[in-house]
Amino acid sequence: xxxxxxxxxxxxxxxxxxxxxxxxxxxxxxxxxxxxxxxxxxxxxxxxxxxxxxxxxxxxxxxxxxxxxxxxxxxxxxxxxxxxxxxxxxxxxxxxxxxxxxxxxxxxxxxxxxxxxxxxxxxxxxxxxxxxxxxxxxxxxxxxxxxxxxxxxxxxxxxxxxxxxxxxxxxxxxxxxxxxxxxxxxxxxxxxxxxxxxxxxxxxxxxxxxxxxxxxxxxxxxxxxxxxxxxxxxxxxxxxxxxxxxxxxxxxxxxxxxxxxxxxxxxxxxxxxxxxxxxxxxxxxxxxxxxxxxxxxxxxxxxxxxxx
Amino acid sequence: xxxxxxxxxxxxxxxxxxxxxxxxxxxxxxxxxxxxxxxxxxxxxxxxxxxxxxxxxxxxxxxxxxxxxxxxxxxxxxxxxxxxxxxxxxxxxxxxxxxxxxxxxxxxxxxxxxxxxxxxxxxxxxxxxxxxxxxxxxxxxxxxxxxxxxxxxxxxxxxxxxxxxxxxxxxxxxxxxxxxxxxxxxxxxxxxxxxxxxxxxxxxxxxxxxxxxxxxxxxxxxxxxxxxxxxxxxxxxxxxxxxxxxxxxxxxxxxxxxxxxxxxxxx
Numbered sequence: 001x002x003x004x005x006x007x008x009x010x011x012x013x014x015x016x017x018x019x020x021x022x023x024x025x026x027x028x029x030x031x032x033x034x035x036x037x038x039x040x041x042x043x044x045x046x047x048x049x050x051x052x053x054x055x056x057x058x059x060x061x062x063x064x065x066x067x068x069x070x071x072x073x074x075x076x077x078x079x080x081x082x083x084x085x086x087x088x089x090x091x092x093x094x095x096x097x098x099x100x101x102x103x104x105x106x107x108x109x110x111x112x113x114x115x116x117x118x119x120x121x122x123x124x125x126x127x128x129x130x131x132x133x134x135x136x137x138x139x140x141x142x143x144x145x146x147x148x149x150x151x152x153x154x155x156x157x158x159x160x161x162x163x164x165x166x167x168x169x170x171x172x173x174x175x176x177x178x179x180x181x182x183x184x185x186x187x188x189x190x191x192x193x194x195x196x197x198x199x200x201x202x203x204x205x206x207x208x209x210x211x212x213x214x215x216x217x218x219x220x221x222x223x224x225x226x227x228x229x230x231x232x233x234x235x236x237x238x239x240x241x242x243x244x245x246x247x248x249x250x251x252x253x254x255x256x257x258x259x260x261x262x263x264x265x266x267x268x269x270x271x272x273x274x275x276x277x278x279x280x281x282x283x284x285x286x287x288x289x290x291x292x293x294x295x296x297x298x299x300x301x302x303x304x305x306x307x308x
Numbered sequence: 309x310x311x312x313x314x315x316x317x318x319x320x321x322x323x324x325x326x327x328x329x330x331x332x333x334x335x336x337x338x339x340x341x342x343x344x345x346x347x348x349x350x351x352x353x354x355x356x357x358x359x360x361x362x363x364x365x366x367x368x369x370x371x372x373x374x375x376x377x378x379x380x381x382x383x384x385x386x387x388x389x390x391x392x393x394x395x396x397x398x399x400x401x402x403x404x405x406x407x408x409x410x411x412x413x414x415x416x417x418x419x420x421x422x423x424x425x426x427x428x429x430x431x432x433x434x435x436x437x438x439x440x441x442x443x444x445x446x447x448x449x450x451x452x453x454x455x456x457x458x459x460x461x462x463x464x465x466x467x468x469x470x471x472x473x474x475x476x477x478x479x480x481x482x483x484x485x486x487x488x489x490x491x492x493x494x495x496x497x498x499x500x501x502x503x504x505x506x507x508x509x510x511x512x513x514x515x516x517x518x519x520x521x522x523x524x525x526x527x528x529x530x531x532x533x534x535x536x537x538x539x540x541x542x543x544x545x546x547x548x549x550x551x552x553x554x555x556x557x558x559x560x561x562x563x564x565x566x567x568x569x570x571x572x573x574x575x
Contacts, residue, residue, distance in 0.1 A: 057514065069514065072514045073514075075515075075548055075550075076545060178450070180450040181450060185450060216447075216448045216450040216451035238448070239448050239510065239538065240539045240542035241538060242327055242328060242329055242330050242536060242537065242539060243327060243328050246328075264513060265513060266512050266513070266514075267511070267512050267513060267514055267515075267516050267546060267549060269543075269544075269545035269546040270511075270512060270546065271542070272541075272542075272545055273539050273540075273541035273542030273543070273544065274539050274541075276539070276541040276545070277330065277540060277542065279330060
């Protein structure tokens with residue numbers, strides 16, 4: 001069976017969807033006989049919103065690649081996906097390259113606007129072109145947020161006009177951050193949470209999303225953004241090691257923590273599992289898996305007349 | 309369906325120096341595993357990575373599994389072939405502690421996966437009917453504690469080792485990250501070896517199990533969580549994320565693990 005058929009079948013297989021059995025007491029015997037131990041339709045009832053997705057699944061067109069991704073998302077109860085940066089990916093994307101990437105996302109949104117929200121990919125090194133692209137895709141187009149990757153350190157002044165325009169458009173900014181080997185392993189223009197906190201300090205009140213929250217060094221990332229209440233912590237993209245979700249909730253409050261997967265390179269499952277398995281309340285899990293992102297996006301959705 | 313339960317091939321006791329744990333005690337670990345349907349958990353000790361008294365680590369592991377394991381925790385002791393008289397450690401794992409298999413950590417113990425001493429250990433284990441697990445990684449190499457991060461163990465050279473010992477049975481732990489899972493040719497070489505399995509704890513990518521099986525349909529793939537280093541739920545939900553046939557699902561849940569043990573002990 002080829003991958004396309006497998007993915008197609010994913011959409012047709014009605015599965016029981018998981019969850020929140022972490023609230024069950026150890027005295028309950030209840031080993032579930034479903035594919036997972038949660039059983040039931042709990043995840044689907046939650047209706048997860050994913051803050052951080054890339055449509056890297058196979059397919060002959062962007063829309064078909066998205067169909068493949070949605071088929072898998074359906075299996076684990078994901079209702080909405082924020083998508084950005086259609087492949088191929090370039091660390092130092094030129095205007096031609098980020099426009100082509102955004103063209104793919106625009107095509108996807110033409111078919112999948114009921115499931116996907118678009119974040120326009122910019123490289124602030126090319127400030128004029130980035131501002132133009134922001135107008136094309138967000139002010140005049142269907143996208144609702146901004147994605148910044150590794151083309152420009154986010155504490156640089158080039159970002160200021162972008163942040164100001166984003167605020168006018170109510171468009172949240174998702175900035176990739178990572179701290180590799182205490183920062184020594186970062187790419188030349190790869191941002192850290194500390195640099196995002198610097199940017200935030202220049203733009204108080206403007207909502208920013210700390211992509212990956214520093215990645216493998218999430219403990220330092222959480223500390224770095226702790227004093228900036230307008231920065232939300234994106235959980236996407238790391239190994240599902242114990243402790244990140246608990247620390248983020250403890251230090252930032254559950255309302256500043258967002259579930260994201262970094263699919264399709266990461267597994268939806270491994271990233272959702274971090275929230276499901278965390279030693280936090282079920283109410284906080286619901287905030288992280290859905291409500292916080294929904295609330296963050298509401299101003300942008302209202303501006304566009306989209307009913308979430 | 310799934311009457312034979314779930315076998316987790318990648319579980320650990322003790323604490324990793326840089327991480328907390330959701331399982332403060334072995335009993336807490338067992339309670340959660342059982343709640344999610346795990347009937348058997350192949351369990352090593354984190355102490356084996358850094359402690360120098362491996363024999364002591366193995367003895368404590370066996371004792372903890374016997375005392376608190378409730379029949380779920382199955383101890384897999386560690387042998388370091390770079391240490392003097394490692395053969396005695398192997399003997400004790402088998403004859404004294406009655407362990408079902410061995411878990412090796414070449415990255416932490418400083419030998420290569422194609423080291424002749426490892427091949428000799430695999431041969432000795434095969435003679436005793438003990439399957440071998442090889443830990444290819446634990447921490448993401450981008451993590452903040454470089455002094456504690458062992459080099460990732462490249463899995464490919466082990467194929468030539470294991471193929472020369474056809475009666476051996478081996479499983480690579482934490483080996484299914486992107487560089488391996490995205491390499492279809494390498495996956496087919498794993499499958500062709502005939503006596504080598506993978507598990508899913510570090511498998512990433514959407515519908516990752518289905519993608520692995522598409523690349524190498526005969527590759528034995530077992531369930532593994534790397535709990536409590538990782539959240540158990542992350543592995544469990546992967547079973548749901550991938551569209552699998554009932555046969556494939558059963559193989560991952562328990563068939564591969566049972567087959568590995570049975571084949572090793574039948575040698």
